[in-house]
Amino acid sequence: MENVFIPYEKALSILASHRGDFPIQSRKLGDCIGAYLAEDLIADRDFPPFDRVTMDGIAIRHDRFKGGQQEYIIEATAAAGAPQMTLRDPQNCIEVMTGAIMPRGVDTVIRYEDLKISDGKATLLLDTLEYKQNIHFKGMDIPQGAVIVQKGKQISSAEINIAAAVGKAELKVRQLPKVVIFSTGDELVDVHETPKLHQIRRSNIYGIQATLKEWGIPADLHHLADDKKEMLQVISIALNKYDLFVFTGGVSKGKFDYLPDVLEALHIEKHFHKIQQRPGKPFWFGSTANGKKIFALPGNPVSSFVCVYMYLKFWLRKSLHIEPETLYVKLKNDVEFKPELVYFLEATLESRPDGTLLADPIKGNGSGDFANLVKTDGFLILPQNKSEFKQGEVYPFVSYRTKF
Numbered sequence: 001m002e003n004v005f006i007p008y009e010k011a012l013s014i015l016a017s018h019r020g021d022f023p024i025q026s027r028k029l030g031d032c033i034g035a036y037l038a039e040d041l042i043a044d045r046d047f048p049p050f051d052r053v054t055m056d057g058i059a060i061r062h063d064r065f066k067g068g069q070q071e072y073i074i075e076a077t078a079a080a081g082a083p084q085m086t087l088r089d090p091q092n093c094i095e096v097m098t099g100a101i102m103p104r105g106v107d108t109v110i111r112y113e114d115l116k117i118s119d120g121k122a123t124l125l126l127d128t129l130e131y132k133q134n135i136h137f138k139g140m141d142i143p144q145g146a147v148i149v150q151k152g153k154q155i156s157s158a159e160i161n162i163a164a165a166v167g168k169a170e171l172k173v174r175q176l177p178k179v180v181i182f183s184t185g186d187e188l189v190d191v192h193e194t195p196k197l198h199q200i201r202r203s204n205i206y207g208i209q210a211t212l213k214e215w216g217i218p219a220d221l222h223h224l225a226d227d228k229k230e231m232l233q234v235i236s237i238a239l240n241k242y243d244l245f246v247f248t249g250g251v252s253k254g255k256f257d258y259l260p261d262v263l264e265a266l267h268i269e270k271h272f273h274k275i276q277q278r279p280g281k282p283f284w285f286g287s288t289a290n291g292k293k294i295f296a297l298p299g300n301p302v303s304s305f306v307c308v309y310m311y312l313k314f315w316l317r318k319s320l321h322i323e324p325e326t327l328y329v330k331l332k333n334d335v336e337f338k339p340e341l342v343y344f345l346e347a348t349l350e351s352r353p354d355g356t357l358l359a360d361p362i363k364g365n366g367s368g369d370f371a372n373l374v375k376t377d378g379f380l381i382l383p384q385n386k387s388e389f390k391q392g393e394v395y396p397f398v399s400y401r402t403k404f
Contacts, residue, residue, distance in 0.1 A: 005274040005281065007384070008342040012314060013385040018287055020319035022174040028164055032155045034216035035173035036320050037166060041149040041159070044166045046139035048315070051102035053078070055134040057115060058093040058122045059106035062131045074117070078103050093122055102135055103353045109134035154216060163402050174320055177243035177293075179212060179219035181205045182235075184250035184259060185226060185299060204248040204297075204304045211308055211400075215316065218245070226250070227311065228258045236266060237289045243292055246312070249299025252282040259296055260284060268294055276384060277342040302372070309398050329359040329397040334365040335382065335389040343382040346372055347397070359397055377401045 004015075011314035053059070060072055072093035078085045080099030087094055087105030094103045103110075108131060116123045144147055148162050155163075155173070163171055183205045191201050203331040205221050212219045219314065222238075224231050224247075238245070250259035251273070261272065263286060270286040279302035284296035295312055297304040317324050339344045347359040361379050362372060382389055389395070 005276045006272050007276050008310075008381075009284075011275050011285075011311065015285065015311060015315045016318050018271060018285075018293065019315060020177060021174060021291060022319055024172050025175045026170045027173050029160065029169055029171060032163075032171050032173055033157070033160065035171075036176070036216070036322075037149065037151045037153050037155060037171065038308045039172040040147045040151050041162050041166055041168065043142045043144050043146050046144045046168050047142040047165075048138060048140065050084070051138050052136040053080075053096045053098055053100045053102055053109055054136050055109055055111040056098050057096060057109055057111040057134070059087075059096045059103055059109050060093045061106055062108040062129065063089050064090060065108070065124070065129050070123050072124075074120050074122055076103075081390060095122075107132055107135075109393055116383050117282055152320055165250060174287065176217050178241065179217055179246065180222060180242040181208050181212075181219050181246045181248070182222050182224050183248050184224045184231075190223070197228055204299070204301055207301075207305065208246055208248070208308055215313070217316075224250075226258065230264060231258055231262045232265060234263060239266065239288065239292060245292070245294045245296075246308075247284075247294070247296040248304045249297075251284045251296045251298060261401045263294060263296070275342075276340070277306075278339060279344065280310075281341075283307050285311070302346075305373060305400070309379065309400050310344065310381075313398075318372075327357075327397045327399060329357040329380070329396050331380075331389055331391050331393050331395065332358040332360040334391050335361050336387060337382060337389070338387045340384050342384045344379040344398075345382055346376040346382050347378065348375065349377045349397070349399070357397075359395070364381055370379070373400075 027035065058072065058074065063065065069091065072091070072293065074095050075088060075092040076085055077095040078100040079097050084101040085094060085103040087103055090105065094106060096103070096109060108129065110124060110129065111370065114124065114126050116125060148166070149159050153159060183202045191206065193201070195201055209219045209221060220233070224234060247259060250257045263284070264270065268286045268288055270284065273284045274281055275283055279300065280298050282298050284325060285288070286294045293315070295309045314324055332350065335345065345361050347361045350358040350360060352358060361380060362376055378397055381396040381398065
């Protein structure tokens with residue numbers, strides 16, 4: 001592919017066409033938290049599986065109440081977990097517990113609070129009584145055969161609960177890629193080191209690693225010096241171990257930005273290098289002949305952060321067969337941006353009483369101003385076909401923070 005700046009939409013299209021092929025594996029239910037379902041969870045029976053009593057009290061025939069009967073002999077007691085009982089005498093009642101199968105021969109439940117019970121008899125303290133009240137009917141929640149959870153969903157405790165309820169001791173899940181994140185550059189020192197005046201600490205890779213962990217994907221961390229021979233050797237070895245590579249830095253036009261040449265020397269096919277966007281223009285994406293994917297992100301912190309959420313997340317969702325979801329928000333203030341580029345603008349979210357989400361844009365001091373990231377909630381996506389964006393207009397928003 002020619003080394004040109006491509007539109008944002010084109011980059012997404014290329015990523016979608018090169019999505020990963022994550023194999024399916026079976027895993028014990030207790031080991032599935034954070035994994036991604038590769039099968040639908042289907043109701044193996046009606047939910048609830050029987051007409052279920054929802055209040056402790058008694059069960060009667062409603063027509064006896066309509067006929068004026070207020071006092072009932074308690075014929076038996078139906079407990080939760082016991083087989084279904086049958087009312088023998090329609091003038092009597094059955095005492096019922098929450099969760100019990102509704103007995104045969106009765107159709108309405110009255111709670112203890114509306115009764116007086118004495119000497120084996122229950123007297124109603126009600127003037128009106130709703131037919132079939134306090135019963136959770138068979139199949140009311142979910143009918144047998146219905147899909148409760150669709151494949152592609154990341155498994156939380158809620159999905160574990162459903163899986164157990166439908167008898168799934170094991171689940172089919174996607175086997176996630178083995179990931180490595182490389183920082184590059186001689187100006188970087190590790191987090192535990194004290195940088196000299198001309199140095200800075202490596203921070204991007206820790207943020208990216210934490211993001212991937214939130215998505216259920218562990219990742220190893222490594223650093224590459226600005227040495228082409230060393231880069232060739234280290235990456236060549238890593239290609240035998242990892243499936244997904246994320247690099248930060250070394251992909252622009254600087255004299256020591258060796259990474260594109262190194263990747264080419266390793267016969268990694270480039271699918272694109274530059275995108276018509278701000279921040280994060282020098283973003284390189286490619287793959288090996290055996291399907292390993294390489295995301296080489298800009299070194300500036302905000303730029304790499306943007307590319308992780310705009311592109312790496314998109315690619316991962318496509319690879320997991322999850323359709324990306326779009327959140328739309330209204331601009332709180334006017335914005336002007338004249339370059340013919342897609343503008344990923346940091347913003348905070350505000351929730352209004354009318355249900356509207358407002359995005360309050362915050363302009364930082366360039367792509368190196370990563371301190372602004374702790375003040376904002378995500379990025380507005382402002383299209384490149386206009387330069388003035390007015391208050392109240394609606395635009396896509398990509399969140400990196402769960403706020404509400």
